[in-house]
Amino acid sequence: MRTVGLARLLHTAMIAVALAAAGRADGAERGLAGKIEYCKTCHGLAGQGYLGYFAMPRLAGQQEAYLGNQLHAFTERRRTNPVMFNVAHALSPSMVASLAAHFRHLNPPPFGGGPRNLVARGKTIYEEGIPESNVPACSACHGPDGTGRDEIPRLAGQLYPYTVKALRSWARERGQGSAQPDVSAVMAPTAHNMNPAEISAVAAYVSTLR
């Protein structure tokens, strides 16, 4: 009776130790997993983006360097967005890297919903630019398939209203604060030189790219 009791006690103790160890591992895992869930609550279950009152951009397949840079831009107030300022503030550098790596490898189909009738005009602008307005071909930097490179973002599959808003409010939202050199300056003249119709056309086109 006594030996059985001891054996059971030992067994219980071993399970307790095993659970405690697993608990710690789970804790670290839950930290990242919980944060991924948090991002996906707004940015879509597969990172494909979501349309609420505001458009939450697609993060799936996004360049890791771009995501990291933007999250820093929010906290350094180079990029104006009160909600994302707070979101980014709660992320450690290693968490930023892990999140960026996670979203980089997701590949859901585009969110869709952009105006189909603008796609053809958008494709022309994307591939050839608008020479008379000093707008270079988007493909020159963002790549022929719109997947971007490093700090140059992927545009493929991006939500139509998000791209429209980004381009139309570029000077007010990006590159803020004179102290910080900001890569977004590269895009400022191009965003400025495009009229609303051209912006809509390009946004419609990239929203269809896979």
Added chain:
Amino acid sequence: MTLGTMKIAALAVAVALAGPAAAGELRPANVRNCIWCHGTSAQGYASAPRLAGQRPAYIEKELRAFHDRMRDNPQSRQYMWGAAEALNRWKARDLATYFSTIPGKPAKDGHRDLVAEGRTIYELGIPDANIVSCVVCHGPHGEGVRDIPRLSGLSYTYLRDRLEQWNEGYHASATYPMPKVARTLSPPEVEALASYLSFAR
């Protein structure tokens, strides 16, 4: 102008807006069924939410969810499943148009001392606790958009109950992201949000 004639005038406007195909479909008897619980000016009463000023696409979507028995919290089962049973999509659209055009009055029945905290959660979420901001979907003033509902000015009780019900596993028309969002909220956070929104306009 009596309340009755105003109502008839509003109905006439709603019918005119809905177009000739719908004319005659929106009978006062239809609306009378609704206002029995939701109040004569559709400002809501007890667990029946305010319909006045709600997004028409949202009302329509919810009526379909009741009709299809998808929205399954106890009040929905008890009252709305039956109420929406005979509604086709045209009748549902007429009712949605009618109620959305009535101006809504804020319920103001939440806890005043929780308003500031609720507003902060609404606007910014709680990033450290992985709680997202409500503003990104429901709008800067809780006004909603398309089929995303207006929250501002709904009653404290209704808002609190709905947030609790998501968390208790009941279903509604939206399968994403609200069930996820509600799971992250603690009871005090739900009370704060419901309090803030009951005063918001």
